[in-house]
Amino acid sequence: MAAKRMTDRAARTLLESAELVKAPDWSETHRWHVVADGKTLIVVAPSYGGASRTGRNGWRWWLADLGPSKSSVHPTRQTAATAGLAVWLRWITRPA
Template identity: 45%
Template sequence: MDHRDTHRWSLIAEDGTVLGHVEPSYGGTGRTGRNGWNYRLSESFAVSGPYMTRKEAALQCAMAWIRVVTAPVRRTLTVD
């Protein structure tokens, strides 16, 4: 899909892994109805933002991805 169709820009790692997406944030009072940019990590429904620029939203998306992949593994309870 192209950003012209979806209005979504993909944040892609060097190995081709899609880290997340940056998309316009709507709901503002401006002429276009936009109030900045949101990001969403891949495999996540949560949206973060809005940020003033697309670059700022992309940077925040990359930093959030780093936090997720470097977080310590949580122990889960298992039932035998």
């Protein structure tokens, strides 16, 4: 289901209340959600394939409404969430 488009002002107001929280299934997936006004905007998940002891090489993000997709790898979940929110803002305020 496609999200309803928002004005830039409404989207930025929503972003002011956004916070990074553990996903309900965090213990199995280690995913985090960026949530605002009770709605999940961005999903942040560990990226695997690196040379670290755990196999993680950073964090990836995707728009919650669109499902998993490839994104660049970010060093922290906070930077991944910030990058995801920037794309979410462009996506939700895109012209018709």
